[in-house]
Amino acid sequence: MDANQQTRSNPFGMDADCENCPALCATRERVVHGYGDVGADFLFVGEAPGAGADRTGVPFTGDERGEALQHVLGLLGLNNSLPSDDEPELDNAFLTYLTRCRDPERPPTDEEVRTCEPYLNAEVRMINPEILVPVGQRALTEIATEYTTAPAAEFDAVEDHATTVRGRGFEIVPMADPLEQSEADREAFVDHFSALMDRDYRQTKGRRGR
Numbered sequence: 001m002d003a004n005q006q007t008r009s010n011p012f013g014m015d016a017d018c019e020n021c022p023a024l025c026a027t028r029e030r031v032v033h034g035y036g037d038v039g040a041d042f043l044f045v046g047e048a049p050g051a052g053a054d055r056t057g058v059p060f061t062g063d064e065r066g067e068a069l070q071h072v073l074g075l076l077g078l079n080n081s082l083p084s085d086d087e088p089e090l091d092n093a094f095l096t097y098l099t100r101c102r103d104p105e106r107p108p109t110d111e112e113v114r115t116c117e118p119y120l121n122a123e124v125r126m127i128n129p130e131i132l133v134p135v136g137q138r139a140l141t142e143i144a145t146e147y148t149t150a151p152a153a154e155f156d157a158v159e160d161h162a163t164t165v166r167g168r169g170f171e172i173v174p175m176a177d178p179l180e181q182s183e184a185d186r187e188a189f190v191d192h193f194s195a196l197m198d199r200d201y202r203q204t205k206g207r208r209g210r
Helices: 003-009 051-056 064-075 110-127 137-147 183-197
Strands: 042-046 093-097 131-134
Touching: 042 110, 042 137, 051 064, 064 183, 093 110, 131 137
Parallel strands: 042 093, 042 131
Antiparallel strands: none
16 A cells, blocks of 8 residues: 555554454454545544455445445545445545444444544544534434434434434434435435535635534
């Protein structure tokens, strides 16, 4: 991997050899930190790396779920490469996870999510996006807990898919699991997000108070 690729896949120099979760260290192939445009207005957050991302080191790549998400990004003009590319060329989008390591047999525990929280918080602070897109229910629950005043239990990734939620400092646009979306679900998200993208975020980026 050359220097440019390494910068793209770990833009903030985060720990690539983290050993804070011994159980995950034994099952992962690699630590998967955020990837994409570090000046992005749109930050997509999934639950944890899948088998593909664990192999490639890039969120939402290398498997069917990743390709489904990359396809949506392509329809929005945020991905300028094929959905199957292991290092997609992203424009105005940044991809990351709640947790950075994969266990092939189970989802991350609450403790593991809390352990990785500083990584996600650092990415959110440094990128300063306009819109957070939690992908799937677990990501929506955690993002709603951190960035809304409403009880997280009120949010449902399927029912709230392709809607806008006013958060603390961000707008939140939930997305249902890409593998569970129908064609109508995909079209609804693209239509809703395209309308949001028509607003000129670049005029206000960096000027909002926190």
